[in-house]
Amino acid sequence: MLSPAPMSPARRRFLTDTARMAGGCAVAGLGLAYLVTDARALPAEALRPPGALPEGDFLAACIRCGLCVRDCPYNTLSLAELGFDGPATGTPFFTARDVPCEMCDDIPCIAACPTGALDPALTNIDDARIGTAVLVDQENCLNFLGLRCDVCYRVCPVIDEAISLELSHNDRSGHHAIFAPTVHADKCTGCGVCEKSCVLPEAAIKVLPVRLARGAAGEHYLKGWEEKDAKGAPLVEGIIDLPDRLPGPGTDNLAAPGGFEPAFKLPGASQ
């Protein structure tokens, strides 16, 4: 058998060296890629400064210089230290329950950011969406128990817009109102002042990342009543609007005394 021309030792060596180096780099690269991907898991209680790009973009943009941290007049921000389960090493964040964001009018943190990881397009702090406050524990919230704590409502920098007190009947006492603190996500900046101020040992209202705080309606969902109002007429022409059946005597609503059996029963709909 004809053997191919033998490779010169120098060439062979060059090829094996290169292959070895490339292999080593592939292994190291995979390890690094794992760490980088792992660093994406931002804990729910770690909030980014106002104007921070979405987490994925933020980790491409933030050089971890700490200038935002230094320029925050309330010492709200800190840089994540190397550790387990924290935000990506060296990136700025705050924990609302420790020090919330005071929503500075001139937004010094954004002004300090050299890279645009904090987006300079955010010029009105009321437009910040750091997260969304959620009254996570109605069972412990003093207002939901029928008391008038109101603290989260009163401290909110966007009071009556981001958070309001919604009245309802207090069934327990029978003759009082419940003033339910209610967050309106379209106005809540996620500053965390409410969470910081909650008088309970563990806050009943918490700022969560928007992804956790909010659901999302299907893009094709329409609200019939809104559509109807917009159109000023029923959506389907010529539809007969039957009178609503109210409970009460003379109707077939059995729940009300004096009701009568319907004329026919749907098959299988016994009891």
Next chain:
Amino acid sequence: MSTKTKLPTGQEAVAAKGWLGAHKWLILRRFSQSSFLFLFLMGPWLGIWWVTGTLAGSRTFGVLPLTDPFVLLQSMVAGHWPELTAIIGAGIVLAVYALVGGRVYCSWVCPINPVTDAAHWLHDRLGLPKGWQPKRSTRLWILGTVLVVTALTGAIAWEVVNPITMLHRGLVFGMGFAWALVGAVFLFDVVVARHGWCGHLCPVGAFYSLVGRKSLLRISASGRAACDDCMDCFAVCPENQVISPALRGKSGETPLILSPDCTNCGRCIDVCSVDVFAFTHRFDNHVKDTELVADKAA
């Protein structure tokens, strides 16, 4: 070789030039390293905010922005176009290092350098073997790998493990577990590989060496004719592969150390008892006359 070789490294230079003379550049370098660190610490320690930020990005006297160009490059590769401030900051840093030598960052600024220098000192003291010595080009491969990982993950990759910024940030902001990483680098250099981190692996040094390929400030072995082969410069140089071409050059060959691996630390100048080396610029090919004399005599 002469019996002088057996003398501990640098002893001759101390005898010839005095201790100060034989440590001039080392002292200046340590002064520079601590000054850079101190500038950043003045804010948090003394409330004097001349310099704010970290090595990755800073603001001096409220106006001058400086940005680590390697971090910014990764940011761009990851798909983010930075604001002008960061770009100007990186431009200034690049311009300076392109002029004075990219790896001047390594020996005059980088906070890891004292750590690896200490590791080397201990390594020497213990008389340990060289250990694992991968090719010098390994760091370029790692540099490439970092950029590939950055591109693929869309996140600044090296900052996840970079011991330099972690140590610096740790000192200026708060350490966390960063000390463990720095300790690992130290141990690696002592036990696993002599000059392992800075000399073979660190992609930041590799990046800066590329920046300083054509730098103006260079070391020249202009007095090479006087060289008595004591080998002390080879012993102290962290990148001693760069010395031979200059020091052992035939007449007509440049005495300049042109390798971008040279960190312009100046230890070779310090340690040479007959003052072979000196700082100069890259167009200065001058070789001291003694060489001509020596050549003729030969």
